[in-house]
Structures are given as C-alpha cells and as structure tokens.
Amino acid sequence: MSSEVAELKKIVEALQKDVTRLSDESEIRKLQYKYGYYLDKCLYKEVTQLYSNSPETCVEFIGGKYKGKAGVERLYLGRFAPRFVEGRNGPVHGFLLDHPQMQGIIDIEPSGTHAKARFRALMQAGTHKSVQDTHPRGFVQWWEGGLYENQYIKEDGVWKIFKLKYFPFWHASFEKGWANKEIGEFVPFDTKTFPEDQTGPDEIGEQVMLWPDTRVVPFHYTHPVTGQQVRDDDLRAPGWGEDVKDSKPALSLG
Known part of the structure; x- marks a missing residue:
C-alpha cells in the first residue's frame, strides 16, 4: 500500500507541475495579447506598466536597445x-495602428520564474484622408510584418515583460505592396543614442534587417523532434545561386 501511495504522490506532483506550466503559458499569452491591444490604441502608459522594474529590463526596436524601465x-x-498622438495617452481621431499578436510559442524555464516566447505581428497603420491636413503623418497607409523573441519574468506571482526584442521583417505601402518598398520609408532606423537623441536608445544595435533581407530571426527553442537548433548557415539568406558563405552573417538573439 505504501508503494501505491508513493506512486500516487508522484503522479499528483507531476500533474501539479503540468497545471502550473499550462497556467503560466496562458498568462504569458494573455500578457502579450494585452500588450498588442494597448499598443493598438496608443495606451503607452499601460504598455510600460506591463514591463518589469528590473534594471536588466530592455526593449530592442529598429536597431536600438532601450535599457531599464527608464529606457x-x-x-x-x-x-x-509625441510622434503618433501628440503626447497624450490614448488614440487620436483618424489614426490607425493595429498590432495583432499571433502564433505564440511559449516555453517556461525550469525555474518557473522566467520564460521565452515567439510571436508574430501583422500591423496595419495609417491615417484617414479626413485628417491628412492635421496629422503630422499626412495621408499614409502601410503594412508591417515582424517577429518578437521575448523574455518574461514572474514577479510576486505576476508575469511581466522582461526583455522584448522586436524584429520588423517587412514594411509595405497599401498602394504599392511590399515589392516596391524603400528601407526606412515608414519607420527609420536609430542612428543616435540617448542623450544626444533625447528619445533615442541607450545602444545602437548591429543587427539591422528589413525586407528584402530574408535572414531567419533565430528560434529560442530547439527542434521538437531532433532537439537540435537550426544551423547558423541555414539562418542566412544568400542570393539565388550564390554561396552562403558570401552572404550576411546569421542573426542572433544574444
């Protein structure tokens, strides 16, 4: 009987771990989805409150790294x-900035207090013709596709964004499509750091990529069958018929 009880305890413990993991995955997925919904409507105060206060917290965006909660x-x-809604917290009439969050793959680390996740964004943005003379963007409409490779931290039982890494993959005007877009046409890459640029990043990154560059944003997870990471050379994107060794180096999450 004692052996049966011991076995049942093991089963219960395993089930408890599974329930906790599934609950954590659900909370992180909701956290990322809520991030997207707040961002849609320029509720930037609410967005910043989703982040950890850890000094290691950061955002990597458009070639720049913003460090700590201050960043x-x-x-x-x-x-x-200031650029999108003249400094207010919330939307302005006639400005669209939808950020759907999709295809979430979430992995909880053994500690139970940290996690990593990959999400896809397919953004629709622009201004209505009725505000083209009053909004600083004028009349514009564009698409954007990007990938997140994020880290999360559980603080006092609450999951928060720890390190957000957003890789914009392509931009496209609604009228011309992605085949005709120019680099930096919609969102320019950072070139100056704070405080020279009062709203700039703390560091300029080296991994600047945008379509037609099609290098793979590395996966935080291994292959589910082989347990292997994708080879660096297979993350690169040589020209048709060209040697991969002559192409740009693979991107990294480091």
Missing part, C-alpha cells in the same frame, strides 16, 4: 506618444 518609458512615452 522603456523613453521609447513609448517619449518617442511614440
């Missing part, structure tokens, strides 16, 4: 809010 607030409150 996070500089990006959303100091850069995005």
Whole structure:
C-alpha cells in the first residue's frame, strides 16, 4: 500500500507541475495579447506598466536597445506618444495602428520564474484622408510584418515583460505592396543614442534587417523532434545561386 501511495504522490506532483506550466503559458499569452491591444490604441502608459522594474529590463526596436524601465518609458512615452498622438495617452481621431499578436510559442524555464516566447505581428497603420491636413503623418497607409523573441519574468506571482526584442521583417505601402518598398520609408532606423537623441536608445544595435533581407530571426527553442537548433548557415539568406558563405552573417538573439 505504501508503494501505491508513493506512486500516487508522484503522479499528483507531476500533474501539479503540468497545471502550473499550462497556467503560466496562458498568462504569458494573455500578457502579450494585452500588450498588442494597448499598443493598438496608443495606451503607452499601460504598455510600460506591463514591463518589469528590473534594471536588466530592455526593449530592442529598429536597431536600438532601450535599457531599464527608464529606457522603456523613453521609447513609448517619449518617442511614440509625441510622434503618433501628440503626447497624450490614448488614440487620436483618424489614426490607425493595429498590432495583432499571433502564433505564440511559449516555453517556461525550469525555474518557473522566467520564460521565452515567439510571436508574430501583422500591423496595419495609417491615417484617414479626413485628417491628412492635421496629422503630422499626412495621408499614409502601410503594412508591417515582424517577429518578437521575448523574455518574461514572474514577479510576486505576476508575469511581466522582461526583455522584448522586436524584429520588423517587412514594411509595405497599401498602394504599392511590399515589392516596391524603400528601407526606412515608414519607420527609420536609430542612428543616435540617448542623450544626444533625447528619445533615442541607450545602444545602437548591429543587427539591422528589413525586407528584402530574408535572414531567419533565430528560434529560442530547439527542434521538437531532433532537439537540435537550426544551423547558423541555414539562418542566412544568400542570393539565388550564390554561396552562403558570401552572404550576411546569421542573426542572433544574444
């Protein structure tokens, strides 16, 4: 009987771990989805409150790295809010900035307090013709596709964004499509750091990529069958018929 009880305890413990993991995955998925919904409507104060207060917290965006909660607030409150909604917290009439969050793959680390996830964004943005004379963007409409490779942290039982890494993959005007887009046409890459640029990043990154560059954003997870990571050379994108060794180096998540 004692052996049966011991076995039942093991089963219960395993089930408890599975339930906790599934619950954590659900909370992280909801966290990322809520991030997208707040971002849709330029609720930047609410966005920043989703981030951890850890000094290691950061955002990597358009070739720049914004460090700590101060860097996070500089990006959303100091850069995005003035440019898109004249500094207010919330939307302005006639400006579209939808950020659907899709295809989430979430992995909880053994510690149970950290996690990694990959999400896809397919953004629709622009201005209505009725505000083209009053909104600083004029009359514009564009698409954007990108990937997130994020890290999350559980603080006092609550999951928060720890390190957000967004890789914009392509931009396209609604009229011309992605085949005709120019690099930096819609969102320019960072070139100056804070404080020279009062709303700039703390560091300029080296991994600047945008269509027609089609290098693979690395996966935080291994292959589910082989347990192997994708080879670096297979993450690169040589020209048709060209040697992969002559192409740009593979991207990294480091």
